[in-house]
Amino acid sequence: MKTGQCLCGDVGYVIRGELGPIDHCHCSICRRAHGAPCATFGRVRRDAVEFVRGAERVATYASSPEVLRSFCSRCGTRLFFRHAALPDHEFVSVGSLDDQSDLRPVAHIFVGSKAPWDAITDALPQHAAYAPLD
DSSP: EEEESSSSSEEEEEOOOOOOOOEEEOOHHHHHHTTOOEEEEEEEEEEEEEEEOOOGGGEESSSSSSEEEETTTTTTEEEEEEEETTTTTEEEEGGSOOTTTTTOEEEOOOOOGGGGOOOSSSOOOOOOOOOOOO
């Protein structure tokens, strides 16, 4: 089980299930949404996520026809996104998890649109777009 919350603490959630592949996303939308060179997400089944407080504070935004992003409407913390290709899953913003000590990213995705100054220096696989969705 993993727990997470937003910056202001109004929204809290529990994940009761396996957190799937964790990727660093370098796409321009994630960069803009997170204000960072990349955003790190892990996949989990939607039915494994439960809000324990503040569900009424969660706002959503369709950043593209395929992606719906959720965030705290008070502090702006990015929490999850859903992709139309995997409707039974949520992609958890790893930065919102309380304990990240046992998590390891497996790949960089959308490196074809990464910021030109963003030097990737680790040995993780790099994909021009999405890593294979299984």
